[in-house]
Amino acid sequence: MRFKWYLAAAFVAVSSTAHAACPAATVADMKGVAAGAYPQQWELAEFEKAAGCKLEFKGNPAAETLNGKIQGNPKLPALAERLPAEPLVVAPYESVGKYGGTLDVLSNATEAGTSDFLSVRHVNFVRFSDDLKTIVPNIAKGWTWNDDFTEFTVKLRKGHKWSDGAPFTSADVKFWYDDLNFDTNVIAKPKDFLLAGGKRMQVETPDATTVVFKLAASKPGLLSHFATHFAQPFQPKHFLGKFHPKHNPDADKEAAKYGFKTGYEVINFYHGQSDWTDTPTPMLRDAAKAAKLPYGTQPTLESHIYVKDTTEGRKLVANPYFHQVDTAGNQLPYISEQDELYINENETRLLKLVNAEVDYKAQSLQLASAPILLQNQEKGKYKVDLKPEITIGVFAFNVTHEDAEKRKVFNDLRFRQAMSIAMNRDELNKTAFFEQGKPQQYIGFSPRPDFVDEKWLSHMIGFDPAKAKSLLDEVGMKDTDGDGFRELPNGAKLVLNLQFATQGIAGQVVEFVSQNWKDVGINSQVKEVTPDEYRSAQSSNKLDVMMWRKGQPLAIVLGNNELWVPPFENYFGVRTGMLWAEWVDSKGAKGVEPPKWAQEMIKDIDAFQSATQGSDEANKLGAKMVESMVSNLLFIGTVSAPAPIYHRNALKNFTEFKTQSYEYYRTYPYRATQWWLDE
Secondary structure, three states: OHHHHHHHHHHHHHHHHHOOOOOOOOOOOOOOOOOOOEOOEEEHHHHHHHHOOOOOOEOOOOHHHHHOOOOOOOOOOOHHHHOOOOOEEEOOOOOOOOOOOEEEEEEOEOOEOOHHHHHHHOOOOEEEOOOOOOEEEOOEEEEEEOOOOOEEEEEEOOOOEOOOOOEOOHHHHHHHHHHHHOOOOOOOOOOHHHEEOOEEOEEEEEEOOEEEEEOOOOOOOHHHHHHHOOOOOOOOHHHHHHHOOOOOOOHHHHHHOOOOOOHHHHHHHHHOOOOOOOOOOHHHHOHHHHOOOOOOOOOOOOOEEEEEEOOOEEEEEEOOOOOEEEOOOEEOOOOOEEEEEEOOOHHHHHHHHHOOOOOEEOOOOOHHHHHHHHHOHHHHOEEEEEEEOOOEEEEEEOOOOOOHHHHHHHOOHHHHHHHHHOOOHHHHHHHHHOOOOEEOOOOOEOOOOOOOOHHHHHOOOOOOHHHHHHHHHHHOOOOOOOOOOOOOOOOOOOEEEEEEOOOOOOHHHHHHHHHHHHHOOOEEEEEEOOHHHHHHHHHOOOOOEEEEEEOEOHHHHOOOOHHHOOOOOOOOOOOOOHHHHHHHHOOOOOOOOOOHHHHHHHHHHHHHHHOOOOOHHHHHHHHHHHHHHHHOOOOEEOEEOEEEEEEEOOEEOOOOOOOOOOOOOOOHHHOHHHOEEOO
């Protein structure tokens, strides 16, 4: 009898432990829960074992109402059917949050200054943790490499669903790679990160939750690329595949139901012929047409999904199928809605920040804006942090300018050297950066890896207007008409058109550099334009001088070669040598042949990405790339300085960022899905 009683009591004790309420562990107070394999998060079974509990799931009480705002979404099933069988459990920073509220944010315009907000809801296979060193799972449950980094296997979550409830599987990854990125009807040219050793990868899907990337050459940086890049390696095959002729022989007939001539037109109506995940939705492209489509925007795995898209801004609601829960079992995100407003004028944006009409902002905030923000933070009940930037403001002359005489001068290294040493960076640091920065040359990598000689940071940055004038004399640029400004060697007038966007570089910097150049006899005129106007002119090879912020950490360079291959950046950054790029892309059939050093860099970056990092081979290649880039002054650096990060005090679970940077994808390491609004 006593033995039976003992067994029954033991069973009750074990049973009650197994079904005990889980402790609401936070980063601030782990409540005795052991850390998992990765910081601040666990897989479900891992958490339940560490906490000695069975997690019970709860959802946003407004989920059905929010779901009703998503065009085309079916009626919601129970929460248990919406979550994956293996949800990701995350520890909030300070507190388990409350559901509700609207996150108010500012961007500049459609596709301009929007990555800040995009990063709030962004997902990818993996992400960097907030230490910016550790890569942790997100959409992927896990991953493995083979010994020589030529085979990358990703494990997905069983039961994961798109925002419309359709299963998310390995087929969505293969569809993204094979049928969008390598179909020129959708994307004209695949990006470098999709290649290894310059060759296409093979994507295999042995089962619904396994994806195998087979690479032609070693590329360990592929993992860090997925941790930082805006392009998501999955697209909804169940929807877009209906309009793709490879997957549906009647794709064009299907498209005709909605007023399109071909299936590809529908795909591009949603996808925008780009891997940029923030292109205008059908709701903005053509509202009347979009209203007849199955969805106003394609299904997503992100934390929030568009429900309205106009030229004034966008509105989003929480994804009812999002794959994360907190340590108390609450499905994330906590914040129900998001409201993005477009304002391109810097002064108007600042006024809204000072008036605390915005919950979070970092992108497009320059150090020059810090004083007014700091002065008003107590009254406005917000906080401003000044954090280092990864990038540095640079100036680049158009080495493939359509004007032959300008092209000749801009390609003369003596001219670029003169323009660099004509800059008084110490004074620039005082006037534009409040002595918070450090004069520095652009070296490609940021921060400087050990294999890069420190001398390159100070190459040609010493202020020497006399030497600058002497170099310009050597180039053959004289003031022949006595107006105080030098003409081109053929006698033609030269006025550099300095068009800039505040999103990319502070106006104070451009004005200061313009005056420095005038002081050595190079005339210029400064004009602020929108980011879209700047990018359009840059893409069309119409600018004299390009200027924006530039630089990448080693981890990103290992997965993406764009800073080292003409035109040395993507559409959203600062580029030069557009006709060099055309020559490279056409294998010499079109464009202008780049100089030998630029052609060598293309080979060197491919070899660098495949080399074992830390080896003599990798270090020599990296050092050679930096020497080529810096000694040729293709991009002229200015001052490395911090920049502001703004958030209202009511926005909870907001942690201090380590950098103010696009390169680590802004908020993505800091888990905005667990932000909540205390009001």
